[in-house]
Amino acid sequence: MRTIDELLTDSPTFAGLEPAQLEFIAGCARNEHVAAGTMLMREGEPAERFWLIRRGVVALELYVPGREPLVIETLEAGDVVGWSWLFPPYRWALDGRTVGDCHLITFDGVCLREKCESDHDLGFELMSRFTADVIERLQATRLQLADVHGKVSATA
């Protein structure tokens, strides 16, 4: 059975970190099986955890009063769910719901934040990697906002 620090290397967000850093991060993490339909996070609530998906899909949703939730993006194996634990005011900006049963690695964000403050090398590594993830998802969101499929012409 693989340990958590070994499992972390399956994700682009953690791959390539020093073994000691992986071990350090794994100290704030645990394996978890989460049933379908579980709300991992709710908009506005304190962001004290985040997740790495090992198996399954998590939907990021926007709550719209009087309507069904709007799914903004789905995340799957290898993706990290949740950035808000890393940045003030440490509150979730979206809802996160498991679409099917999921195998997750759940991180204690407060624990990891404290470790980053005491080990700036680790903090820099994590901040760089999370920023790269944010940039990739920001670019994808820009394309999503462009509504390219809505404006395509007829004659393709």
Add this chain to the structure above:
Amino acid sequence: MVPASFEVVEKRQDTADVWTLELEADSGEPFEFEPGQFTMLAAGGAGEVPISISGAPDKPERLIHTVKAVGLATAAICAAEAGQVLSVRGPFGRPWPLDQVGGADVVIAAGGIGLPPLRPAILRLLARRERYGRLLLLYSGRSPDELLFTDELGEWSQRGLEVMVTVDSAGEEWDGHVGVVTRLVRHAKLEPGVVVMSCGPELMMRFLVAALSAQGIGSDRVYVSMERNMQCGIGRCGHCQLGPTLVCRDGPVYRWPELSRWLAIREL
């Protein structure tokens, strides 16, 4: 150059504004074409438009077009009923390089109405499945109800095509991917030698090339089908000029590096 008469023999509504029409030549002759080619199609006096062929290349007895109604000419085509005669010129253009990429993994990356021009390529790839490595379809649409050929995706999957579908937005009832096609690229775990054939909004294809590059796949591995103002279809009128090329004659399928310099010039 002379239009031929084709009768609408079957018609199907795919989505709110997309129809598939099956046509047969009045002459009774089969309509031979290669995947990726297009015709100049017209209904009545509403004008001629370039429409890619969406049917199976190995079944030339019927010419199949899948058309989105967005203007006068396309609305007239979509409104045509069985028995009505349309005018057809073609086939025109450079096809997908299916014979040249034997042995390689092939990714078909389609956005919205970009899937119909790739459907003949998919059918040809599956008909000759043993000649290729991994086959993967990355298909993105605006919403679940705007996806095309959903009744065929399962069959394609059974025949050896991995299918990954994503939509820009969806409600809770959709249990598939939500997000843009570039997000699928990361999860597709592609090898550097893969060949990508893409058709869709130009912006989507630009982002796709960047996402592939981030995964170590060079733009020389990417072929795209371009759309411009094609009118004559044979490289005479110049309306579809893009830099030094005429899309109707030299395209519509290009290797990305052939075009990237010209696509970067905003005035073109």
